[in-house]
Amino acid sequence: MLNHSALDLVFQALSDPSRRAMVERLGRGPASVSDLAQPLDMSLPAVMQHLQVLETSGLVRSEKAGRVRMCRIEPKALAAAEGWFTRRRATWERRFDRLEAFLAEEEAQDATQAKSSKPRRRS
Amino acid sequence: MSPAPVQHDTFVIERRLASSPARVFAAFADQKKKARWFGCVDGWEVAQHTLDFRVGGREAWRGGPPGDVPHQNDTYYHDIVPDERIVWSYAMQVGGRRISVSLATLELSADGSGTHMRFIEQGVYLDGYDGLADRERGTKDLLDNLERALREEA
Numbered sequence: 001m002l003n004h005s006a007l008d009l010v011f012q013a014l015s016d017p018s019r020r021a022m023v024e025r026l027g028r029g030p031a032s033v034s035d036l037a038q039p040l041d042m043s044l045p046a047v048m049q050h051l052q053v054l055e056t057s058g059l060v061r062s063e064k065a066g067r068v069r070m071c072r073i074e075p076k077a078l079a080a081a082e083g084w085f086t087r088r089r090a091t092w093e094r095r096f097d098r099l100e101a102f103l104a105e106e107e108a109q110d111a112t113q114a115k116s117s118k119p120r121r122r123s
Numbered sequence: 124m125s126p127a128p129v130q131h132d133t134f135v136i137e138r139r140l141a142s143s144p145a146r147v148f149a150a151f152a153d154q155k156k157k158a159r160w161f162g163c164v165d166g167w168e169v170a171q172h173t174l175d176f177r178v179g180g181r182e183a184w185r186g187g188p189p190g191d192v193p194h195q196n197d198t199y200y201h202d203i204v205p206d207e208r209i210v211w212s213y214a215m216q217v218g219g220r221r222i223s224v225s226l227a228t229l230e231l232s233a234d235g236s237g238t239h240m241r242f243i244e245q246g247v248y249l250d251g252y253d254g255l256a257d258r259e260r261g262t263k264d265l266l267d268n269l270e271r272a273l274r275e276e277a
Contacts, residue, residue, distance in 0.1 A: 088223070088246060089134045096138055096242070098160035099150055103142040 011089065013057035018042065019050045023059060030072040130248045140238045144206040144231040147238045151209055151229065152176045162186055178203050192218030207231055223248045
């Protein structure tokens with residue numbers, strides 16, 4: 001993405017289902033990294049990577065408490081993402097997700113057809 | 124309840140798509156193709172979708188969650204360059220209330236075997252939006268949940 005405004009980073013962070021799950025979990029209260037990893041069936045390093053994206057976006061803050069890294073939601077970044085016109089953007093992001101899925105389906109169909117009609121030339 | 128002031132917003136979405144510009148363009152130009160992705164939100168019913176895809180042509184979309192207020196989207200196509208660019212404006216109404224008028228630009232360019240897509244929307248959001256229960260799921264629900272949790276925490 002070329003425009004790295006704070007909101008872009010928030011949307012980028014929320015564009016991944018695992019990260020959304022982490023944010024949702026943190027919405028219920030602070031959690032350790034292993035708490036976050038547990039329902040995701042994901043390695044700790046992978047969770048740490050997602051956490052880094054969330055921290056860069058400003059949505060999540062984490063700090064070491066003894067041997068445990070505790071994560072919490074950062075209300076300020078969230079306030080920036082709450083504006084209702086951001087919902088319009090979210091609507092288009094989801095539309096384009098569906099567009100990508102549709103295009104992938106078309107490509108797959110073409111590939112199957114090309115295989116089954118190989119001896120003949122398709123117009 | 125006093126009306127919310129009119130607000131303006133511009134946003135840009137860029138994506139790299141695996142399909143060719145011609146194929147991506149067709150997904151916007153062909154009603155049957157567009158119907159497969161544009162308004163097919165989970166569980167929503169589409170009451171009407173007509174598309175007259177040409178400069179000066181119009182598109183109408185009516186639908187919404189079953190039993191809920193109807194959503195209405197009216198589009199006018201201003202500029203079309205096949206496989207490269209589409210410029211349109213659209214007005215949205217929900218339950219008969221005017222919520223927004225937007226100018227949208229879609230730019231497509233070849234990127235290897237795929238497409239670099241750039242979408243720019245410049246919108247005016249009207250007071251009809253305010254006080255409107257948002258029926259869309261996803262990001263909105265997530266943000267709502269978070270907001271609630273934060274309020275409880277405070």
